[in-house]
Amino acid sequence: MSRSLFLALPGVLSLLTVTSAIPSVSSVGSDLQILLHNDLYGNQSARGEAVIVLRTAQTQEDAAKACVAIGESLWSPASDPKLNDFLAYLSYGMEDESDSIPIDQLWVSSTSKGVCNTITSSGQTGSADCTARLPGLCTQSAALYSVNGTDTEYQTQVSAGDAVYTGYRDKLSFRFLGIRYGSYPERFTYSSPVSASGEVSALQFGSVCRQRTALIGSEDCLYLNIYTPFIPASTGGNLKPVMLYIHGGAFLSGSGSDAVFDGGNLASRGDVVVITINYRLGTFGFLVYGNNTGLNGNYGIGDMVTALEWVQRNIASFGGDPDHVTVFGQSAGAEGIRALLQSPPAAGLFSAAIMESDPRPAVYTRYLKRDQEVALQTMPILTLSGCVSGDVDAEVACLRNYDAASFFSLATIPANNPVVDGHYVLSPAIPFNGTGHVNKVPLLIGHMRDESASDLAQWLQTDNLTLSLASNGLPTLPAAEPDVFPIAKTDNSTTAIWNVTVQVSTESTFSCLDQATAYAAATTSIFPEVYYYQFNRSYQITTYPSGFPNKQLCNAPVTPTHPHGDPDGEYYKCHSGELTTVFGTWRLLGLPERDDNDTPFTQAVIDRWSSFGKTYNPNPDPTYLAIRGYTNTTLEITTSGAWDPVTADSQTLRQLQWPSRQDLFPAKDRCVALGQPLDYFLQPSAQVAASIP
Template sequence: MAALVGVVAIVLSLAQANGVAAVFNAQAFRSDVTLLTHNDLYGNTSTRQAATIVLSARQSQEKSQVGCEALQETLWTLANGTDLDFLRYLDYEKVTDDVGLYWIGNGGAPGCKAITTLGKVQTTACDTRLPALCSHSASLSSPASTDVGPRWQASVNTGKATVLGYRDKLSFRFLGLKYAPRPARFGYSKYQAPSDNISALAYGPGCVQSGCREPSCSEDCLFLNVWTPYLPTKVPSTTKKAVMLWIHGGGFTSGYGSDTTFDGGNMASRGDVVVVTINYRLSTLGHLALDNTTLRGNYWLSDQIAALDWVRAHIEDFGGDKQQVTIFGQSAGAASVRALLASPLAKGKFSRAILQSVPGGVGYAKTFSEYLSISEATALTKSILDETSCAQPDKSLQLACLRALDPVSLVGGRTVARYPVVDGTYLTSKELLLNGSGPTLDVAVMTGVMRDDGDPFSAFSKSSNASQALIEQGYNAAEIIGSNKFPVPNGLNTTLDIFNLTSRVATDAMFRCLTQSTAYSSVSNGVFPAVYSYEIDRGYQISEWSPNPPTCEAPITPGHPYGDPNAPYFHCHSGELYSVFGTIIRQGRQPRDQNDIPFSQYLLDSWTAFGRTKNPNPARDFLRARGFANTSAIVEGTTPWGTVDAGNPKLRALNVKPKDEGFRELEQCAVLGFPLDYYAD
C-alpha cells in the first residue's frame, strides 16, 4: 500500500502548505472506509458509545497510522470498559473461519498493538500487514446541531463530479444532490449526470407547496440525499450495500425528502444499508393534466424515475449496490411505490418494494390507487383554470397563463391537482394490474397498514346517531349498520363510541381492505415472487401531525408522563415513521416505556433485512454479529414471518411480541364492497 502513503503524504503536505486541513477523498485514499458502531438507537443516552473507522487496506502499523491521520483521526485507543461486541460484525459473511485482526493504538504501551474481532488485544510485529481501526471522533448530529466543518468532510468522485459531504458518528452524509435539472413547468424531468465540484453539506430546497415559497421551496427542487456507512475506494466494490430509497408522503401536496423524521443515519448505520431520500414535484405543479394539450400529468412520477436513474448511475460510488434497490414509502409515498410498480418506465430499476399504508378505496383515498383518465383530470383542471383566471377559449393561452403564474398560487388555491393519471406513457392502466392480465415483476413486496390508519380521515360527529355520523362522512349507513358487522361500541362517551365506529370504517374502506386484497391477489396470480403482509399495533405519532387529538396519543398517566403505550389509544396513520427510521430520540421525543426503543430496533431491523435479503426476518447470525440482543430475543421468541399464502393468507401483527394472524376484517371488507379478491379477477 505504498501508493496510499504517497497519496496521503501529498494531500497532507498540500494542506499544511495552505494552512488548512485536507479533505478526505474516498477514491484517492486507496482503502475502503467503514463507520462502525453498535447503534442501539438510544443516541447520546446509550451505554454503548464505542465507534471506530475501519480501514480495509492491509498495511503496516506505521502506514495505518498515516491513514488514520488523513481522516484527522489516530489509531483507535481503547478506553476501559469499552463494549467490543460490535467488532464481531467485521467477520460476518467471511468465507473462512479465521478471526480478524486489526491495528489499534498502543495507548503509550511499548510495541505495536492489534485487536481481534473477539476483543482480544495482542502485541504484533509492526511490519505485519493488517487492516486498521481508527478513532472516530465525530459526534451524533441532530436537527438542532450539525457540524459540517472541514475536519469531518469527505468527498466522493462520481462520473465527472466531485461531491463534498461530511460524516457524523453514524454515517457519511451527502445532502442536496441534484438528480435532474429544473424542468420546465409541466414538463417531464430527466436524469442528468452531475459535473464539476458539488457541495452536499446542506439540504436543497423543497418542492413548492402550500405555505412554502422561495428560498425554502422552489421549482428547482429535484434533490436527493444519501446516507452511507461505507465508502469504497474502487468501483465496482466487492462489498456493496443494499440501497433503500424513501419516498415521502403528504397527500401528493406536501412533504420533503429533508424531513428529519426520515433522517437516514440510524437506518444506514444499524441496518448496514445505503439510504436515499428524494424530493418530487407536488400538487398542481406535479400533477396538472389538460386534454388536447401537452399537459398529461405525472410529472411527479417522472421525477421519481429520474431519481432512480441517478441511483443506478452513481450509488455504487457511495457504497451502494444498484442491483439491490428497495423503494419504500408511506401514504402518498406508498402510492408512489405502487405507481412505480405499475409504470413500464420504472421496470428493472428496483428489486424490492415496501408499501406502508397505501390509500385506496373510497373518498379521499380512492385516486391514490385508482388512476384518473386525462378527461377525468381535465374536469378538475377546469376549476383550477377558473380560480386562476386562466380559463380562456384558446388552449395555448391557457397554458401560457398557467406557466406565468406565481407557483404558490397554483399549489395554494381552493382546488389543486394531486392525482396520478393514465397518460399512456408513465401509467398505461387505471390501476396496478394484479388479476393476471399485466406483467409479472421480479420484485419482492412487503405491504401493510397501521391498525387505525383511518383515524385521521374520520371526524368527530356532532350527532349522537351512528347512521347520521356515517352519512356525514360519505358512507352507506344502511348497509354498514344493517350488516351487524360494525357494532357501535357501548362506552361511557357516545361521541367517542361513534368516532370508534367511523374510524374503523375509514381504516377498512381507505387502507386495510385493499392492502390485503393487493397481497392476496398478487399472490393468487403470481405477480410477485414473494409478498409479506403486516399490520402494526403500536404507534408513536409524529409531533408535526396528530389529527383528532388526543386520539392518536398514548394517554398520559402518573407512571407514564410521556404516555402509556399499553393503554387504549389509536395507532394512527404515520404512527410507525419514528420507529422504522429509528428517530424517536433524534427527533427529541422521549421513550414512553421500556419497549419503545426495542420495538423501533425490531422494525428497523426487519425493514433493512428485507432491503438486504428480500426477507423481513433478520438473520440470527447477523443479529449475533451486531450484538442486537433485543431483536434477537424477539426473533427467537416467535415463528418466522412467512410469505402470504393465498390458500391461508396471514399477516404479521407487529407489536412488542409479534405474532401471525389471519387477514383482518374480511367480513367487514365484503360489506364495504372491497372483498379479499377485489383485485384478483
C-alpha cells in the same frame, strides 16, 4: 481544514496541527466504514464506542497516517473487552465475499516503542510486525447529528462520474445532502438524470418542492440525500443494499429532508445505504391537459424514476449496490410505489418494494384517463387562474407562466393524481391478470390499526352511527349491518359509535384494498413474495396531523406510572404513527421514551425493515443478529415466531407490537360489506386492459 491531533506511533506521542484537503478514499488509500453497536439510545447509550474501519491492508505507519488524513488517530480499544464486541461484525459474511480480506487482525493505537498493537474482530488484543499489512481502526470523533446542529467539520469527498461530492459524517453515517439528481425542467415537462461535474457541495439539504404547506419551496427542487455507513475504495465489492424512501403528503406536501426521515439510524443499525428524495408536488407534479398539449401529467412519478436512474449510475461510489435497491414509501409515497410497480420506465431500477399505509381514494384505486383528470382538476384550475381563453396554446402558456405560489392559493384542490398517461402508467390498475406491465419484485405492505382516527372531520358526541358516518363522508351502510359492524356495549356510547366510525374509515380508505392488493399478488404470484403487517403500537409525530381536530387521540394515554404515555394502553394508532419507529428518529425529534419497550420495539422494526431491504424477507438472519449483538430483536423473534408471507391459502399478517404476533387478516366480512372484498383486484371490472387515452 485544520485541527490539532494526537498521533500515536511506536514510541511516539506527539501533538500535530494538520492542514489538509478534504479527505477521500483516494487520498486516504482505503475504503472507509463507520462501525458501532447502534442500540438507538443515542447519547444515553452505554455502548458509545465507535470506529472508522480502514479495510484496505497497509502497514501500521500507513494506517496511522490514514487516520490523521481523516482527522482521527488510531483507535484505542476499551478496557472492558465486552465493549469491543461490535467488531465481530467485521467477519460476518466473509465466507461469501471472495474479494474480501479476512479480518483476523487490525491495527490499533500503540504507545510503546517498537510495538505495534492489534485487535481481532473477536476483540482479542495482540501485536504484529509493524511492517505487516493489515486493516486498521481509527477513532470516530464525530458527534450524533442534531436537528438543530450545523456541525459539518468531519468532511469527506466522494467521486462519482465527473463530479466530486463533499459531504460529512456524524457518529452514525456519512451524509451527503442536497444532491441534485434531476434536471430543472420547464414547468409541466419531465426531468432527466443530472450528470454533474466538478466539485459539488453536499453539506446541506436542497430546497423542498413547491407545496401546499405554508406555500414554501421552489420548482427547482429535485434533490436527494444519501446516508451511508460505507464508502468504497472501488465499486467492485462489499457494496451495501440500498433503501430509497419516497415521502407522503397527498402529493401536495412533504420533502425528503424532513427530520422524521433522517436516514442515519436506519443506515447504521441496518448496514444499508438510505436515500430520501424530493419530487414535484401538486399542480407542478401532476397537471394534465389535452392530448395535443404535451401536458400528460405524472411529472412527479417521472421524478421518482429519474431519481432511480441517478441511483443506478452513481450510488456504487457511495457504497450502495445498484442491483439491490428497495423502494419504500408511506401514504402518497406508497401510492407512488404502486405506480412504479406498473411503470415500464421503472423496470429494472429497483428490486423490492415496501408500501406503508397506501391510501385508497377513488382516483388512487383506479387511475383516471387524461380527459377525466382534465374535467376533475384541470378545468377548475384553468378557470380560477384566469387562464381560460379558448386558445389551447395560449392557455398552456398562461399555466406555464402563472405565479407559482398562487397555484396553491386557488380555491380548488391542486392537481395531485397519477393518471394513465401512456408512458409512466399504462393501465388504470396493476394488471394482476398478466395483460399489462408489472415490475415483479418482492413486496412488503401494511397499515396502522386506526389509520383514519386523526383524519376524520369531526367526532360528533352522538349515539347515532348513521349520523356519525354521514358527517364524516363515509358510507352509511354499516349502520344497517350491526352483525358485521357491531357497536361495543359500554358505558360510553358516543365512544363506541366513534370507534365504529374510525373502523369504517380506516378499512374503506386503507386496509381493505391494501389487503386485497396482497391477496391478488399472492393468488396470481405476480410478485415473488408478499408480506403484510399491521402496526398496533405507534409514536405519533408532533407535526402530523396539522389542523386536524383529533390528533390528540393518537397519543398513548398518560398515567401516573407513564407520564409520557403508556404505549400498552388503549389509544388510536393513527396515520404516520410508524414513521419515527421505522427510521428510529423519535429521540432525534426530542420525543421522550415512554416505557422500557419503546427502544427495543424500534430496534426490532428497523431490523425487520432493513432485513427486507437486504434479503427481501422481514425475518432477520439469526446469525446476523447474534454477531451484531442485537439481543432484543433476537428475543422478540424467539418469542413471537416467524413472520409468514401471504399466500393464496393463508391470508396472514404480522401484528407489530411488543412482542409481535402472527394473525389472520381481520375484517374480511366488513370489507365485503364495504364493496372491497379480498378479490377486489381480481374481479373483471378491475382487470382493465392497458389503455392509452
